[in-house]
Amino acid sequence: MVQRAPLIATIVSLLATAAAAACLPDLVGVPVVPEECGDGDIDLDLGEQCDPGDAGDGGCTRSCKLRCDDGFIDPSSNHCYRWATPQPTRTLAAEACLPGQIVSFGTLEEVALVTSLARKAAGSPDAATFTAWGALERVGRRDGGEPTYAQAGEPGWSTACPGCFARTTDGGALAVLGASTAGSCVSWGESAAAPWFESSCDLVTETRAVLCEYRPAGLNWRSCGDDVCMIARSTLGSKTYKLVEAADTAANAEQGCAERKGRLVVFASRQEREQVVAAVASRGVAAAWIGLASSANGGAFTWADGKPEAAYPAVWADGEPRAKGRSRAFVGIDPLAYDTRLAHATDDPSRARPYICEL
Numbered sequence: 375m376v377q378r379a380p381l382i383a384t385i386v387s388l389l390a391t392a393a394a395a396a397c398l399p400d401l402v403g404v405p406v407v408p409e410e411c412g413d414g415d416i417d418l419d420l421g422e423q424c425d426p427g428d429a430g431d432g433g434c435t436r437s438c439k440l441r442c443d444d445g446f447i448d449p450s451s452n453h454c455y456r457w458a459t460p461q462p463t464r465t466l467a468a469e470a471c472l473p474g475q476i477v478s479f480g481t482l483e484e485v486a487l488v489t490s491l492a493r494k495a496a497g498s499p500d501a502a503t504f505t506a507w508g509a510l511e512r513v514g515r516r517d518g519g520e521p522t523y524a525q526a527g528e529p530g531w532s533t534a535c536p537g538c539f540a541r542t543t544d545g546g547a548l549a550v551l552g553a554s555t556a557g558s559c560v561s562w563g564e565s566a567a568a569p570w571f572e573s574s575c576d577l578v579t580e581t582r583a584v585l586c587e588y589r590p591a592g593l594n595w596r597s598c599g600d601d602v603c604m605i606a607r608s609t610l611g612s613k614t615y616k617l618v619e620a621a622d623t624a625a626n627a628e629q630g631c632a633e634r635k636g637r638l639v640v641f642a643s644r645q646e647r648e649q650v651v652a653a654v655a656s657r658g659v660a661a662a663w664i665g666l667a668s669s670a671n672g673g674a675f676t677w678a679d680g681k682p683e684a685a686y687p688a689v690w691a692d693g694e695p696r697a698k699g700r701s702r703a704f705v706g707i708d709p710l711a712y713d714t715r716l717a718h719a720t721d722d723p724s725r726a727r728p729y730i731c732e733l
Contacts (some may be wrong), residue, residue, distance in 0.1 A: 411438040416592040418605045423452045424511075425592035432473075432591025439665040440590060444496035448487055450608050450645050454588040455488060457497030460581035464559045467507040471586035478509035478525040478587060479562075482540045482643040492585055499583045505563035506583035510539070510551075512558035512572065513712055516692070521552065523560060524711045527655075528648065530690075530712035536688035537716040540644070562598075594653045601634075604653050608645035615639060615650055615655060624702035625664040627729035628678075636733035637678040638665030644687050651715040654706045654730060663729035666703035666717060668695070675703065675719075695719030 391499035410417050414427025416438075423440040433454065434440045440447055445456030455477060458470040467476055479485050492498060499506075509525035516522055516532060523539075524530035531539035531551070550570045551560060557574030561582060594604040601616045617632055631637050641664065642646040654662055665678025666689070675683040675695065691713040695701060701719040704727055708714045 382494070404667065411436075414592055416590060416594050417596075418522050418607060418610050422592075422596050424590035427592065433588050434591050442588070446491045446495050448484065450483070450668070451649065452590045452607050455492065455495070456586050456588070457492070457495060457499075458584040460583050460588050461507070462501075462577050462579070462581045464507055464511070464575040467582070467584045470584050474586045474588035475526055476507050476509045476587070479529050479540055479587045480528045483645065485540055488585070503564040504583045505565060506585050508560045508562045508570070510560035511575070512560075515664045522580065523551065524710075524712035524714075527709070529714060529716050532692055532712060535692040535713050535716070536690040536694070538692070538713055541688070547611075553642050593656065594649075595657065602657070604650070606646055606649040606653070608643060608649055610703075613646075614733045615653075616733065617654060617659070617662070617728065618731065619657065619659065619728045621726035621728055623723060623726055624663050624667075624704075624729075625723065627727075628665075630729065631665075633730035634731050634733065636731040638663060639730040639732045640677045640679050640686070641680075641689050643685050647687075647689060648715070649706065650703050652732065655709075659707065659728050661704050661706050661727050663702065663704045663727050664689075664717065665732075668697075668701040670700045675701075689717045691716035691718055697721040 410420060411422060411425060412427060414425055416422050416425045422438040424432065424434035425438050426434050435441055440452060440454055442454035442456065445454050447454050458467070460569035461467040461470055466643070477488060479488070510523040510530060511525070512521050513524045513530070514522050518534050518536060522530065522532040529535070529538045550568050551572050557572065557576070560570060560572050562570045563583070594606070595602045598606070598616065599617050604615050604617070606613065606615065616634055616636065618627070623631060628638055633649060639650065641650070666675050666683065668675045678684065679685065689703075694717060695703070697719040699721045701721045703717045703719050705715060706718050
């Protein structure tokens with residue numbers, strides 16, 4: 375006699391499984407989590423925008439994508455911008471932006487993007503024109519009596535600093551500074567009369583808009599042999615960077631990059647400089663050689679790709695280059711300086727520093 379019961383039970387089970395599968399939700403569109411998501415390293419090649427690792431959310435989803443609710447993202451940097459509640463003082467504005475910061479501007483491109491998209495974001499000021507707190511604040515004066523301004527984590531501004539802040543094509547300052555001597559904070563906005571101006575940091579009697587900037591949580595560095603490597607968002611697909619942390623002379627740094635099948639880094643845009651040097655700063659490096667040098671007779675500076683210094687945006691710090699004779703450039707990183715993360719020149723061939731290669 376044929377045992378039909380087990381066979382029938384199997385068929386019933388298979389049919390039930392098929393029916394259940396037919397009722398499963400459509401998985402199309404479910405975010406694919408990169409294999410390395412959660413390790414704390416932002417792997418742009420895998421499509422990660424952020425990766426806080428064990429540090430927590432940090433504005434990052436479980437699939438390593440930025441969470442920028444009600445805001446907008448700069449695709450060249452993956453920075454998120456969001457409006458906060460208007461505040462009467464600069465201190466309260468900074469607190470309203472935590473864990474981010476009051477928006478700081480490093481390039482004309484960033485200014486253009488933010489001013490064009492900020493109005494479309496939720497929480498944008500209702501008034502026809504607005505004034506918002508900015509990141510620039512007066513920190514002192516140069517020897518000539520001219521004021522200097524700093525902003526957290528990026529170069530600030532002064533009339534003598536070629537690479538500071540975002541400068542107009544005629545060499546002037548983007549910001550209309552010094553319009554008031556009542557205080558030391560710079561505000562920005564849409565006022566045609568004075569879109570950028572200096573005033574008191576403590577208004578008390580009125581409020582100003584607050585636009586916050588949030589940078590991707592996570593690190594851009596990963597081990598690659600004896601060095602550490604990174605990829606920058608602004609040069610994705612065209613460059614990889616190696617930081618050699620063992621200090622060496624500029625001549626040996628140039629040779630070291632050649633041995634790694636590359637050259638000393640060339641900053642072809644402000645975005646590239648900002649992203650690479652910020653990553654170098656995160657490693658605790660205070661200075662590093664870059665691919666910019668002058669001729670033996672103290673002539674014009676040339677980048678490592680053979681192009682003249684003027685081919686790319688200004689990278690020099692306040693009053694630089696000062697060195698005479700054959701000179702080499704390096705980035706100096708001082709979080710307390712208004713011209714931090716910009717280039718200095720030296721004619722001392724024996725000075726040893728870490729260096730940045732591009733491949």
